[in-house]
Amino acid sequence: MSTAGAVPKTVMQRFLDGVEKVGNMVPHPVIIFLILIAGVIALSAVLGIFGTSVTFERINPDTHELESATTSIRSLLNTDGIRFMYVSLIPNFMSFTAVGLMIAAMIGAGVAEESGLVTALIRKLVIVSPRWALTYILAFVGIIASVAADAGYLVLIPLAGIAYLAVGRHPLAGLALGFAAVAGAFTVNMLIKPLDAVLVEFTNDAAHLVDANRSIGLASNIWFSIASVLFLTGVIAFVSDRMIEPRLGTYVPDEDAERANEGAALSASESRGLRFASFGLIGLVIVFCLLTLPGGAPLRNAETGELIGNSPFMNGLIALIMLVFLVSGWCYGIGAGTLRTLTEVITAVEKSIRNLGGTIFLFFVLSQFVAYFTYTNMGTVMALSLSSALQAANIGALPLLLGFIIVVAIIDLLLTGAIAKWAIFAPVFVPLLMKLGVEPEAVLAAYRVGDSPMNAITPLNAYFALVVGFAQKYDRSAGVGTIVSLMLPYVIWMFVLWTLLFAVWKMVGLPWGL
Template sequence: MATKDQKAKGGVFQKFLDFVEVAGNKLPHPVTLFFILAIAVILISYICEMLGVSVTYEVTQKAEDGTIATVEQTVAAVSLLSADGIRYIFSTMVTNFTGFAPLGTVLVAMLGVGVAEGTGLIDAALKKAVLSTPRKLITVMVVFLGIMSNIASDAGYVVLVPLGAVIFLSFGRHPLAGLAAAFAGVSGGFSANLLIGTLDPLLGGISTEAANIMAPGYTVQPTANWYFMIASTFIIAALGTIVTERIVEPRLGEYKGKQVDTNIKDITPAEKKGLTAALVSMLVFIGIMLALLVPEGAILRNPETGEILRGSAFMAGLVPIIAMFFLIPGVFYGIFAKTVKNDKDVARFMGKAMSSMGGYLVLAFAASQFIAYFTYSKLGTILAVTGADFLEAIGLSGVPLMVGFIIVAAFINLFMGSASAKWAIMAPIFIPMFMRLGYSPELTQLAYRIGDSTTNIISPLMSYFAVIVAFAEQYDEETGIGTLISMMLPYSLLFLAGWTVLMIIWFVAGLPIGPDAPIYFSL
């Protein structure tokens, strides 16, 4: 009799996935890829300047007297192999890195999240939520918590996914269905959440750099997709529940594998004290923030206009606020749960969080050089204008344009797992291009996030994919990559379809996708 892996090897789709895996493994490391792209920009900029490549487009400008006028602007390619270009490469290498928008935002946010993870707050909160859930709601709760866990970076993969299997088995259900439900929420719902997490400032920073190619000074806030993310959380939780209970679990059948320890330990007295202290400290922090924000003339409002979303210290300081939102409850949890004895422990957790970001720092250095060279050479503007003119000429715009972009992002995600690495490559091209067509950077980022999230769970190149296979093998030794992909494929397809439909509804209705984040853009 053929094993599950042998059966999975047959069929056109599995052959396609085999091709994806082989081709993806041949791609260089993202750091190497960015350096290759930087070198390519240098060479292409030289060729384009030699050929006299340029574009002319219309921009709207406001005169000193307040009148609005449309003028033509011509942009020509600038060589990075000229004397000025070579001087630029050497003189700006450090500032390109230190001024890279996503760098500081992610590192600051991780200081707080690292403390919450290190003290055990996140683990205890996830366990408490699951243990308090009625049996009939266990599936939707596992998916929902998976979605919410992505605010803490990788915590969901290492905590909730194996916990999901244990929870299902303890209720007499197939453990792989619980593992699949948790994995679908953690990874497939990566861009849905009720809260702003570390990914939001990261992508927003990259989008800001890309938007500045076309509109210098434009800022994409971490909250750019927040309204849409909130709605997406409930849609993905519902879809994940339907797939688990109607497709995946019936297909798996009755579990007859080896039994493992299904004892989910109750919250200990120390953990209870810690969670209570964390909740109280969080409420106090929220109260202080509201006092600094809500009253008329509050300190964190815009001192000139009194607005909260435009030019306010609140929006400018959103990243450190997110860090404190995790840091303060994390510290209080640690004190009362006895996982923090002194300030040295807190500093150690922060240091551990920073040490885990070493690979990101190297990636940020390479990506910052590529984006800086791309901007300096004017290739981004030239490509954006040329691409926009082409899309206008063929009449592709609106819903078909955005749906097509979602599919492109979903396909590329099969080959390259890092959300930030892909976006650092795609954003400088597509954001200016879509801005030329009248669509905001926030909308382009939103469409990218849909495509990027939905195929995570079927890509063998996703960094945690092998870890999930190892978790599954605890319950079925024959589980392999093909088994996991076939189990997760229904989630991927339904998430992609459902999320795209939600985006279409949002787009047609013209709803804001986040605070001060419209769908349309005007140069």
């Protein structure tokens, strides 16, 4: 693979080239996390000696009442810490849900890819979509993919790279576009998703500290979320077309990739395969309609009967994603003559899983770091210290909201879990801002803005290393610096413009949701 571009580079492009060069001097991601583990162990021991701690008020998850609590830095080099590291080695890895999600998704995706369904679908998309619209379609679908939890990382991002390659555009730009859409706007959607139920529950618990009768619903941010999806689709597409692709230049694929993408029209066997895939998909949809739509259906919430929100259907959505690719991929293979027998399907799955060996090892090391960092309480202490400083600043409601967004973004570089951070911030900022006349819906909307964009540049994102692996399929020299330099323009523009959208929304007084 090689790239070439005759257009002189701007100052920003040269800066990003420097970021990429420096970033790619960083060792292998596994080595990085081994160094970070050593740093966490040493720092926890030092802070533990000095008794570093912070006292705060929190909501008891069982009683839902306010209580005072103290969080101290826990050393990993004392007796308890050493015991923890020794006995938790396997539990840390087994509880790292990214591994299970990745393997489950790749079972279906492997069949779809090996049968040729993915390539045929991408080519079909290229045929029916205007060239200019492809960027917007992928950005929009990437943002919406968060309804399937983390499956968007595993499905949409590589598909975006393939789609760009199919139309002769740089596949790294497609990967970057997909990563920005999936990670950078993860907390908003046009649909209600399981994450919303948890965030709303924490918000209501915090609001009850001020007003026991004040509660918000699952759709309390729906209008702002819908507007954010449309707005961010435009921002991501603009950055991709105007900044990322010009910097990357022209992509020259190797001969195998070039031959694989020759000819836009689908062959008769491919068209027949797509018809078979549609029949399989329709059959699967009928089955799931029977499992979800009738009252008392198995995949509805057994107590409330809800389907969208906290229900077996939404909580196990990765299973549906896997089955969609598995069933449609096998049906395509039967129609196109590429995968006819069950043995061939199993072989395709095995091939897909074998290719994950390096990633699984990386996740093993990463899971240890996340567990050690969580055990020490360093992230929690830092978050509470920053929130206390912001609370004591004694500024107006809107500046406080904007400062809150910035603090959340900073913390997101270290604590990527949306639920864990909101559990810390909600009891502090929801009551504080309610006393200043700010509705809890606005505080939750501010949290959504601050929590998402940084996901695309923090190596602590469980899927960051996976994106590096995707990039190396097209550029063997790609590394951490490559991804960071590609994502920085997205992060900066999304964070700044999304924050401005939030500020305007608040000042105009538009409704946040239902």
